[in-house]
Amino acid sequence: MPAAALNARLVLHQVGDQIINGLTLGMLYILVALGLNIILGLMGVVNFSHGSFFMLGAYVAHDLQPHLGFWPAIFFAALVIGVFGMLFESSLIRPLYRRLPEYTLLLTYGAALIFEQFVRWKWGDISLPSQTPSYLAGSITLGSFEVPLYKDVFLVGITILILIGVWLLINKTNVGMIIRAGTRDAEMVRILGVNMPLMFTLVFGIGSFMAGLAGALAAPVYAIIPTLASQWIILTFVIVIVGGIGSFWGAVVGGLIIGMVQSMVELIPNLGPTMIDLSGFMIMAIILLIRPRGIFGVEGLFE
Amino acid sequence: MSATLLELENVNAFYGKSHILQNVSLTVGEGEVVALLGRNGSGRSTTLKSVLGLCSVHSGEIRFQGKPIQRQATYKLAKLGIAYVPEDRRIFPNLTIGENLRLAALAGRKGNWTEKRIYEYFAVLGERRDKPAKLSGGEQQMLAIARALVANPSIILLDEPMEGLAPLIARNVEDVVRRIRDEGNTILLVEQNAEVAMSLSNRGYILSNGRVMASGRIAELRADAAAMQRYLAV
Numbered sequence: 106m107p108a109a110a111l112n113a114r115l116v117l118h119q120v121g122d123q124i125i126n127g128l129t130l131g132m133l134y135i136l137v138a139l140g141l142n143i144i145l146g147l148m149g150v151v152n153f154s155h156g157s158f159f160m161l162g163a164y165v166a167h168d169l170q171p172h173l174g175f176w177p178a179i180f181f182a183a184l185v186i187g188v189f190g191m192l193f194e195s196s197l198i199r200p201l202y203r204r205l206p207e208y209t210l211l212l213t214y215g216a217a218l219i220f221e222q223f224v225r226w227k228w229g230d231i232s233l234p235s236q237t238p239s240y241l242a243g244s245i246t247l248g249s250f251e252v253p254l255y256k257d258v259f260l261v262g263i264t265i266l267i268l269i270g271v272w273l274l275i276n277k278t279n280v281g282m283i284i285r286a287g288t289r290d291a292e293m294v295r296i297l298g299v300n301m302p303l304m305f306t307l308v309f310g311i312g313s314f315m316a317g318l319a320g321a322l323a324a325p326v327y328a329i330i331p332t333l334a335s336q337w338i339i340l341t342f343v344i345v346i347v348g349g350i351g352s353f354w355g356a357v358v359g360g361l362i363i364g365m366v367q368s369m370v371e372l373i374p375n376l377g378p379t380m381i382d383l384s385g386f387m388i389m390a391i392i393l394l395i396r397p398r399g400i401f402g403v404e405g406l407f408e
Numbered sequence: 409m410s411a412t413l414l415e416l417e418n419v420n421a422f423y424g425k426s427h428i429l430q431n432v433s434l435t436v437g438e439g440e441v442v443a444l445l446g447r448n449g450s451g452r453s454t455t456l457k458s459v460l461g462l463c464s465v466h467s468g469e470i471r472f473q474g475k476p477i478q479r480q481a482t483y484k485l486a487k488l489g490i491a492y493v494p495e496d497r498r499i500f501p502n503l504t505i506g507e508n509l510r511l512a513a514l515a516g517r518k519g520n521w522t523e524k525r526i527y528e529y530f531a532v533l534g535e536r537r538d539k540p541a542k543l544s545g546g547e548q549q550m551l552a553i554a555r556a557l558v559a560n561p562s563i564i565l566l567d568e569p570m571e572g573l574a575p576l577i578a579r580n581v582e583d584v585v586r587r588i589r590d591e592g593n594t595i596l597l598v599e600q601n602a603e604v605a606m607s608l609s610n611r612g613y614i615l616s617n618g619r620v621m622a623s624g625r626i627a628e629l630r631a632d633a634a635a636m637q638r639y640l641a642v
Contacts, residue, residue, distance in 0.1 A: 279514060282507050286500040293498045296460060298486025298515025298559065403502070 116372075121250055123368040129257050129326075131364025132264040136319035137337060138344040139271060139356040140312030146288040146351025148305050149206050150198060153213040156338025157220035158313045162186045162320025163329045164224060167233055175238050183318035190313020195306045202305075217334060224331045232328040256326045263322065267315070268357065274311075275353055284308060288351045289403075343385045347392045349402025358400055362388060410437040412474075413563055413594055414459065419468035421458040428454040428463065430618045436563065441595045443605040445629075445640055446615035452598040453495060455615070456565040459596075460485060460492055473562070486515050489562030495571060495598075497552040499541050506537040508551055509558050516559025526554045530584075546577035553584060563594040571600060582608070602640045606630070614639045 141155045166182035173181060197216070201208040241255040252258060275281035283304055287294045295301045320333070327333070340363065348359025363385050370380040392399060414436040421429035429451050436442045444452040457463045459470055461482040470478040472488060480488075491512075500508055509523050527534030530550050541551060549569055556564050569585060570578040585608055589595060599605035606612060606626045614622040614635055622635040630636065 279510075282503065282511055282514075286503055286507075286511055289500050289502055290498055292462070293494070293500075294511070295483045296462075296486070296492050296494075297512045297555070298483055299511075300481075300483050 118249065119372060120369075123372055124365070125250065125252060125257050127365035127368030128361070129260055129364075130368060131361040132261050133319050133323050133360075134340065134344055134364050135357050135360030136264055136267065136322075137316050138341045138348070138360050139268070139353065140315035141341050142345045142348070142351060142353075142356045143275075143284065144309055144312045145345065147284055147291065147308055148198075148202070149209075150309075151206060151210040151213070152312075153210065153338060154193065154216045154220065155213075155312070155316050156334035156336075156341060157217045158186050158190060158316035159320040159323075159337050160224065160331070160334040161189075161220065162317030163235075163324040163333060164228055164233070164320075165317070166321035166324050167235055167329055170236075175241075179318070179321040182321040183314050186317025186320075187310045187314030190317075191306050191310035193313070194309035195302075198309070199302060199305070217338065221331050221334055224334075228329075228331070230331060232330045235324045235329055237325040260322055260326070267318070271315075272353060280304075280307070340385055343389045346389055346399055349399030351403065352399070352401035355399055355401035410439050412436070413438045413440075413472065414596065415469075415471040416455070416458070417469045417471070419455075419458055419470060420466045421454055421463050422466055423454070423463050428618050429458060431468070432458075432615070432618070432620055433468075434613050434620065434623070436594060436596050438562075439592050439594055440611065441589050441597060441609045443609035443612040443626075444596065444598045444615060445602050445605060445612050446621075447639070447641075448600075450615040450639075451618035452615055453567055454618070456492065456567055456596065456598060459490065459565060483515070486512075486559055486561075487517065489517060489560075490565065491516075491556035491559050491561035491563070492565045493549075493552045493556045493567060493569060495567040497545075497548045499543070499548050499551050499555065501541050501543075503541060504538050505533050505541050505543075505551060508541050508555055509533075512555040513558045517561070519560030521557045521560050523558060526558055529557075530554050544577075545573050546580060549573065549581050550584065553581075553588070557588070561593075563596060564588075565596050567598045568600055569597075570604065602636075 137155065137159050141152060144150055144152050144155070162182050165185050166178045169178035169181055172178075193216070197212060198209055201212060237255045241259060244251045244253045245258065246252070275284060283294060283299055287301065287304065291301055344356065344359040344363050347362060348355025348357070366384045366388055367381050370384045371378065373380055396402070412435050416432055416434050419429050419432045420427065432451070432455060434442070434455075444455055446452055454463055458465050461478065461480065465478045469476050472490065477485065477488070500511070503511065506523065509526055513523060527537060532547060533551060533554055543551060553569065566585065569581050573581060582604060585595070589608060597605055597609060599608070606629070609626055611625050612623065612629050613620050614629065616639045621639055622629060622632055
């Protein structure tokens with residue numbers, strides 16, 4: 106086979122691999138961004154602690170795994186983070202709703218710094234090993250591609266199921282109706298008789314649960330390190346801005362775009378690794394120039 | 409006179425630091441329509457908001473069915489039977505018409521008004537119940553009124569229902585308010601057009617700079633030419 110043709114096949118193969126990687130990464134981004142976006146849309150809370158909940162999900166799952174087993178540990182880690190999120194909201198954020206959004210931003214940012222130091226103190230600075238059970242460690246063959254079973258099949262599958270669940274919650278239930286209405290005008294929903302403080306706590310819990318779940322699911326794939334939170338939170342905000350504040354499909358499309366683009370720029374010779382972080386911000390800059398409210402953003406919301 | 413439903417006694421209310429209501433006292437009896445009259449900025453809308461707990465009431469008392477409510481959480485007022493039709497309507501355009509009504513019914517009270525009866529009453533809403541509530545001004549107002557009714561309230565706080573509507577549409581809304589009144593609903597009405605407001609009401613209060621300047625039955629107010637001229641310019 107001529108060298109050029111071989112080279113072309115190799116590149117094609119790499120592109121295929123990166124598309125699969127991008128999909129997986131995008132799915133995790135969606136899971137984290139969706140929770141952040143619902144919280145931001147409904148309550149106007151710029152929640153910088155959201156990345157910490159993602160990170161803590163990974164650590165808690167890591168600690169629970171020897172006792173509970175792989176899947177139960179993931180579920181209970183998410184549950185622990187969800188309940189923790191509800192306590193966090195009702196004790197620390199609730200007193201600040203009457204004030205400017207900057208107050209909750211500063212509070213959650215400060216809390217994120219504390220969470221990071223807490224993790225360093227409890228689990229140390231270096232990355233923790235994480236194992237997938239042997240039946241998940243293998244891969245399946247799709248054509249000429251080797252697709253890792255856990256990372257690209259289970260993880261993507263579970264995320265899709267969760268997204269369907271969240272979509273049904275938002276569009277087909279009374280709680281979802283309250284969330285959608287509250288995203289436009291929370292005060293009016295309150296006047297109509299809905300206990301909004303309770304709803305806020307519930308929704309904050311759901312968002313934190315999703316972040317914790319994403320962290321627990323990501324743990325076997327990405328390194329469990331104390332900087333996980335700060336790495337993810339910025340990108341998650343980028344996704345929300347690209348997709349549009351308060352929008353379900355905004356988080357989905359934003360997450361996929363950023364995941365895909367980051368995966369693809371890795372292929373650029375020499376520049377690849379340095380471009381990964383930059384690419385997300387470039388996409389955000391472009392979106393902000395042509396459509397400031399984001400792809401699915403709604404006119405008049407946070408403008 | 410009928411039993412008093414809503415009562416404000418020497419209410420002082422603030423927005424931030426500005427003192428909007430100064431010793432406002434008023435009553436609304438069961439089955440009555442009471443108009444709050446006055447120019448823009450006279451404190452009429454704030455009076456409604458003070459009842460709903462949307463501005464800070466520093467002193468005075470607000471009673472509903474004899475019980476003080478100024479320390480009640482806003483969300484508990486719907487269950488007590490207080491409904492609000494805000495001046496800018498504030499319907500949810502990202503929900504369907506049906507969802508707008510079901511949301512209000514969810515936390516409201518059970519009674520004669522059901523979603524089904526709303527659609528019989530407001531045909532224009534029934535035809536489009538499953539469509540997003542992207543509506544014209546008049547339709548928005550109908551939906552805002554319907555949303556209040558479906559909670560089966562004891563009193564409706566109705567803020568500027570005809571504002572910003574073309575004359576013909578405004579007359580439609582006026583007819584709806586009249587029909588609701590004739591069914592015996594209690595209404596505390598804020599309306600810019602003093603003539604219309606008085607024609608719909610049993611009694612009225614004239615506000616100026618956050619104070620009640622005159623009050624009484626509509627005929628008595630009309631007879632007070634000086635007050636009418638001075639505070640309402642009619």
